[in-house]
Amino acid sequence: MKYIPTIGIECHVQLCTKTKLFSEVDNDARGKEPNSCVSPVDYALPGMLPRLNGEAVKFAVRAGHAMNCAINPKSRFDRKHYFYPDSPKGYQITQFFHPIIGEGFVELPSGTKIRIEHAHLEGDAGKLTHFSNYSLVDLNRVDTPLIEIVSMPDIHSAADARDYAKELWRLMTFAKVTYGDLYNGNMRFDVNVSIAPEGADKLGTRTETKNLNSFRSIERAVEYEIKRQTKLLEAGETIRQETRGWNDATGESTPQRSKEEAKDYRYMPEPDLPPLNLSEEFISAALENFPMMPSDYRKMLGSIVPDATLEVLLDYPKLMEKLSELKENTAALKRISNLFSSVLLAEENFSLLNDELPSKQQLLDLAEMLDKNELSSTGGKEVFIKFFDPEMHFKATREIAKELGVVQENDLGALEAIVDAVLAKPETQKAQEDYKNGEQKVIGFLVGQVMKESHGKANPSAVQEILRKKLA
């Protein structure tokens, strides 16, 4: 029997505000000591009250806009109670009943639209490290602002699950609401998977695989779950609704130990935070200078860069922003986009993209020198790579090209003199004879001789043209 998988994804995005959602301490704990970014509010000391970070509200509006979502002017916070040492308060402040972000959709590169059910603001929990008979608690992450994005169950394959997660990452990083560092858990995904026989009018029992933090692990976890559930159903067994944990090393998921009846969160309105009632002015101010989104870049580059290349480039938000600076000059945009993709990506030189990118002027000059044949395509690549060299990157394009000795000689008079000198050499006489007798391919040897004589600076196609004329 053929089974159709149905997948919904929840994604937690850490917002890159300066301070936490409810306390005025540093929200950026990267590389900092445990418990160094904490306040009495994070410790939930008696009498401490949360104070909402207005910037996080703006970030949520921007995140919602990136996903084509309605922004709900009225939203408010609730307490979700649970007992665990990662939360000194004993509850999480979230938006269970009235979320700030309403329905919307994310369009995948394939054109498939995945609907967003809603997204809400909430505080993150602390970090636990487990040892054999105790655990250590670091509260740096407590109440880092999160938005939790809940998709509709519109995804039907592991590849689409991966593409959806990736597109969400792009939307959130392009909108600059998160650092988007997956390795450090800036975005974490929970995937809900069920399968049902083709044509069935009811969905199957679903499982939830939690805390995935790479696109590859999402794809693998969904594949694994579809196979596991198919095998169970084919053996006449039933699926148990459960939470599972993914092990990237073994490529398997296992049921997580969880208390019976654990899901009784006793939600109640958060009495310490007045509701939000956002004006149209507030929302439009939050969306001012909204950056270009992947769909805008696809429009900008779609006709000049192959789709596959474009999808690779789109993984680098800073690079895309740089390319957008060239959008008035289509010829330059095309050349530079191709240079980035061929030099950086074909050679898997990804790390270069984390460095400072070349300036707009450097790139425009490079495109112009290539246009005027002052640089061969090889020479252009050499110069381009030097843009990322700490010793060279601040120099003007022409200066770098001169230092590398790759500026091509296009001066026809000068080239002709070199060609004449080569043709006068005894070692080229036989080749000239052969060419005149119809052996076209010896032209390559003659061009080579001229290039050698010019120390590689001649423009080979110009040289070939001159040679053909002279030997005609």
Added chain:
Amino acid sequence: MEITREDLKHLADLSNFSLPEEEMDSLQNDLDGIVKYISELSELNTDGVEPTYQVFEMDNVWRDDEIKAQDANREELLDLTVEEKENQIKVPKVL
């Protein structure tokens, strides 16, 4: 609605409290009384009345996104915990 012993155990479980048998009767009694008292509100007809989530009629109360020095530093806060290890709070293993 009456609070049963099972409700009481369930609540204690959710909060990870141990609940001595000898306290059960009085707690059940107290809690039952509280719930009954609050339940008097159910007598009111609230059809068409918007739910009240807070009583101060304030909204949009937020602060600027600026880091401020805190009244207690890391050491002072860690001193409040029962046990610490390597600048982290040491707790018994849960789950």
